[in-house]
Amino acid sequence: MSIQLKAIKNWISGKVKEKTYFNSEHMVRYLTQRLFSLAEIETVLVEGMILxxxxxxxxxxxxxxxxxAKEQPIHVMCTKDTDENLIVLYAYRPSSPTWKDARTRLPEKGHSMEGNVIKCFFCNSKIEPITVGNFDFRWEGGxxxxxxxxxxxxxxxxxKYISAEAxxxxxxxxxKQAFTGKDKVLVFEYGG
Ligand SMILES: [Zn+2]
Structure with missing residues (x-):
């Protein structure tokens, strides 16, 4: 790492040790889904290197x-905002087809998938079409x-990415309030 990057890395480590940093909502979602623990993310930020x-x-x-963390590589993306706060943006475990190994990117394949989103805005990895079983959200208190x-x-x-049409x-x-179900959880079939 260059001297400049070392200084930034020390600043990141300091903010994490002081616990004076902020997590994005993405990060909170990963933590609540137990994809990572907060301790793992902090270990990466304190002991890791800027790739x-x-x-x-x-x-x-x-x-x-x-x-x-536990000998498994983790990539954590973070930034210094204009007020000099450390914001932890997102994290993932590097894997193919984006990464050959923890340090090396694989060459990008430029095939577009019929006009769909092909690369993730956050981590630049590949997007696969799926059907989400339960897409939940809050709207006007429900x-x-x-x-x-x-x-x-x-x-x-x-x-996840949802098309304009969907x-x-x-x-x-x-x-249309085309819901089935009861109480505060209202359910409907997307295809219906
Ligand atoms: Zn991604």
Missing amino acids: ETHSHPLRNDSYLVLGY LYVIKGVPAGLCVQCGE SEKIVAKIE
Whole structure:
């Protein structure tokens, strides 16, 4: 690592040790799904190394940190915001087809999948078409569940993408209150 990167890495370690950092909602979701523990993420950020710096014209640089927890590699993306806060953005376990090993990217295959989202905005990995069994969300105080929503799933970090067409159908169903089920959980079949 360069001297500059070492300074950033020390700053990241310091923020984590002081517990004066922030997790994105993505991170909280991963933690509640037990994909990672907070201790694992903190270990990676304290003991790991900066593998890549990602620059963006409208945002501050973000840093991909590689570290190990229980001898398994984890990548954690974080950034320093304009107020000098450490924000932990997302994390994943590096795997093919994006990563050859924990440090080496595989060459990208440029095939588009019939106009679908092909790469994850967050981790740049491949998106596979899936059907989401239960897509839950809150709307005007109620908890809703939509069954069988077609989506794109990132094979690496688990982010989901819903097409404009599917989103429109969902909104139309909500507006028609076309739900079955009872109490606060209202369920309807997406395909119906
Ligand atoms: Zn992803």
